[in-house]
Amino acid sequence: MADFDHLSGLVLGLYNYWIVIALMMTGLYIVMACGNLVKKIVGLNVFQTSVFLFYISMGKVEGGTAPILTGDPAEVFSNPLPHVLILTAIVVGVAGTALGLALAVRIRESYGTIEEDEINEADISDARLGKGSRA
Amino acid sequence: MSTSSGLAMGLVAQLPALQVVVPLLAAPVCSLMRVRHLPWAFTLAVTAATFLISLALLLEVLAGGTISYHMGGWQPPFGIEYRIDVFNAFVLLIVSALALVVLPFAKRSVEREVPASTHALFYTMWLACFAGLLGVVATGDAFNLFVFIEISSLATYVLIAKGSGNDRRALTASFHYLIMGTIGATLYLIGLGFLYMLTGTLNMADLAERLPSVEDNRAVIVAFAFITIGLGLKAAMFPLHTWLPNAYAYAPSAVTAFLASTATKVAVYALIRMLFTIFGFDVGFEVEILTYVFLPLALAAMFSASIAAILQEDMKRMLAYSSVAQLGYIVLGLSLSLTSESGLTASLLHLFNHALMKGAAFLAVGAIFYRLGTVNLAGIAGLGRRMPWTFGVFIVAGLALIGVPGTAGFVSKWYLVGAAIQAGLWPIAALIVMSSLLAVLYIWRTIEAAFFRPLPEDADEVREAPLSLLLPGIVLAAACIVFGIHAAPIVEVAQTAAGALLGQAQ
Numbered sequence: 001m002a003d004f005d006h007l008s009g010l011v012l013g014l015y016n017y018w019i020v021i022a023l024m025m026t027g028l029y030i031v032m033a034c035g036n037l038v039k040k041i042v043g044l045n046v047f048q049t050s051v052f053l054f055y056i057s058m059g060k061v062e063g064g065t066a067p068i069l070t071g072d073p074a075e076v077f078s079n080p081l082p083h084v085l086i087l088t089a090i091v092v093g094v095a096g097t098a099l100g101l102a103l104a105v106r107i108r109e110s111y112g113t114i115e116e117d118e119i120n121e122a123d124i125s126d127a128r129l130g131k132g133s134r135a
Numbered sequence: 136m137s138t139s140s141g142l143a144m145g146l147v148a149q150l151p152a153l154q155v156v157v158p159l160l161a162a163p164v165c166s167l168m169r170v171r172h173l174p175w176a177f178t179l180a181v182t183a184a185t186f187l188i189s190l191a192l193l194l195e196v197l198a199g200g201t202i203s204y205h206m207g208g209w210q211p212p213f214g215i216e217y218r219i220d221v222f223n224a225f226v227l228l229i230v231s232a233l234a235l236v237v238l239p240f241a242k243r244s245v246e247r248e249v250p251a252s253t254h255a256l257f258y259t260m261w262l263a264c265f266a267g268l269l270g271v272v273a274t275g276d277a278f279n280l281f282v283f284i285e286i287s288s289l290a291t292y293v294l295i296a297k298g299s300g301n302d303r304r305a306l307t308a309s310f311h312y313l314i315m316g317t318i319g320a321t322l323y324l325i326g327l328g329f330l331y332m333l334t335g336t337l338n339m340a341d342l343a344e345r346l347p348s349v350e351d352n353r354a355v356i357v358a359f360a361f362i363t364i365g366l367g368l369k370a371a372m373f374p375l376h377t378w379l380p381n382a383y384a385y386a387p388s389a390v391t392a393f394l395a396s397t398a399t400k401v402a403v404y405a406l407i408r409m410l411f412t413i414f415g416f417d418v419g420f421e422v423e424i425l426t427y428v429f430l431p432l433a434l435a436a437m438f439s440a441s442i443a444a445i446l447q448e449d450m451k452r453m454l455a456y457s458s459v460a461q462l463g464y465i466v467l468g469l470s471l472s473l474t475s476e477s478g479l480t481a482s483l484l485h486l487f488n489h490a491l492m493k494g495a496a497f498l499a500v501g502a503i504f505y506r507l508g509t510v511n512l513a514g515i516a517g518l519g520r521r522m523p524w525t526f527g528v529f530i531v532a533g534l535a536l537i538g539v540p541g542t543a544g545f546v547s548k549w550y551l552v553g554a555a556i557q558a559g560l561w562p563i564a565a566l567i568v569m570s571s572l573l574a575v576l577y578i579w580r581t582i583e584a585a586f587f588r589p590l591p592e593d594a595d596e597v598r599e600a601p602l603s604l605l606l607p608g609i610v611l612a613a614a615c616i617v618f619g620i621h622a623a624p625i626v627e628v629a630q631t632a633a634g635a636l637l638g639q640a641q
Contacts, residue, residue, distance in 0.1 A: 044317055082328075085278055088278075092285040100313050103292070106296065106306050107306045111303065123304060
């Protein structure tokens with residue numbers, strides 16, 4: 001019975017961290033396995049989001065409310081610092097996503113595809129024809 | 136009179152902040168400039184000012200010890216602290232000096248390789264990247280470091296993609312780097328989360344103080360692993376270097392020279408800061424990781440990347456692989472620092488020397504690209520006599536990369552071999568010499584092509600590169616020789632910094 005309690009505590013009590021790990025692995029898998037550049041960016045986003053969730057659950061205080069000062073000394077509120085940090089990280093993530101998608105657009109303009117294997121093929125046939133470099 | 140000196144005193148006190156804020160604020164201003172040469176001239180002025188600031192900081196730190204600057208007047212550990220010690224100030228000087236030397240080269244080279252309509256934005260990104268690199272080095276706050284890493288990285292992706300005017304593969308190289316770089320930075324963020332959960336602080340000095348009390352916790356090891364791999368990706372530490380060769384090969388020449396001599400150095404700085412200041416050797420597992428993970432990986436980098444460099448036909452790719460190999464020496468020095476101070480001294484020396492020699496080498500290659508539009512070994516056949524100064528710079532940089540006595544590369548390798556012998560690891564000293572012989576091979580291949588192959592019959596009339604492209608390379612090549620013969624001042628700074636870092640670690 002004690003074993004069961006321990007196990008259920010591990011699974012249910014820490015469920016937020018299990019979700020974080022699952023999302024993290026999913027995101028990384030998408031980045032590695034998908035040949036489509038836009039899907040890669042999506043995978044990267046899933047990966048980053050898992051870290052956001054990790055920080056947010058880290059700052060949570062049991063029974064605490066949103067970290068807004070009400071003047072009530074008995075009020076318990078969550079640790080605001082991880083939230084603020086992750087706000088910065090989200091902004092950075094959005095900038096990275098925008099840049100990645102912009103690059104995907106430019107790649108599509110010059111290669112006509114956003115599939116990684118087709119891009120590689122195009123590069124290889126370029127090299128065979130001696131193209132690529134300006135000279 | 137008194138007010139002006141009072142103002143000057145006030146400014147001196149603000150130097151740590153100004154170091155980062157000046158280029159950071161200059162970046163958006165630069166984007167508004169529409170007059171032809173103005174963005175470049177403005178960037179040069181800002182970089183010169185930043186260089187003077189970093190010089191003043193180094194002198195001040197050498198004279199008066201560590202500076203702690205409180206951003207916005209908030210006391211650490213609550214506010215963000217900028218902490219400048221000898222190590223910091225040294226790396227700040229490397230970054231700003233190299234940026235200042237490369238910029239005069241950038242003017243003509245960028246005019247050739249980047250469309251004129253985007254020059255203002257190009258230099259905006261350049262300044263943002265520069266500010267980010269300086270920020271990583273100056274800050275004493277671990278989360279602030281992440282933010283600056285991302286600022287410099289985002290700008291770097293754009294700068295690399297700007298090479299698409301020459302070769303569209305620059306776009307895919309940049310995209311690849313974006314994926315790898317973002318994963319690296321996010322891994323660092325995860326590790327930082329663990330550290331924050333354990334200690335409740337993000338201030339580096341505070342972290343170093345509180346970590347020993349929780350060192351039995353397995354989460355420390357997890358945090359260490361995430362942070363090391365994250366920063367290792369940024370630093371292109373073998374085997375996490377796969378993004379580097381393409382990114383360096385297809386970026387505009389000036390960007391390659393700038394990044395090769397600063398960006399990986401800054402990532403290595405962050406890694407050293409984490410290894411020595413924050414974790415320190417008090418945490419027992421770190422000793423094992425340095426000996427059983429870093430040491431073999433460093434040796435693998437020295438050999439496999441050198442061999443890869445020998446096999447390259449493109450000079451830029453060759454030098455990029457050589458960078459990975461040279462980073463191996465720096466990492467080797469880190470793992471040897473457990474037993475002797477000269478290991479870390481060698482790492483710091485090589486950090487400086489490699490910035491000089493790889494900067495010089497890439498500037499020479501950039502000058503060749505300016506004239507030829509290609510840097511293939513086949514394309515440079517017989518060019519040695521047509522462009523004697525350019526190849527002179529390349530040869531000096533190449534000799535330094537090999538580690539010939541009288542060049543800067545020799546000094547750091549000397550200390551590295553000394554550290555290996557002191558640690559009782561004779562075979563490693565021999566391996567260092569052997570891997571230097573591999574460097575001889577890839578440098579020789581270039582020299583052979585340039586001087587000993589006949590010029591093709593139908594070759595275009597190629598003249599020596601213009602002076603503004605030559606001069607920065609000559610300055611760096613001269614520095615390679617000066618610091619090879621008169622190494623004492625740099626060795627002294629490196630030793631002071633290494634001593635302080637090891638003092639913190641033990």
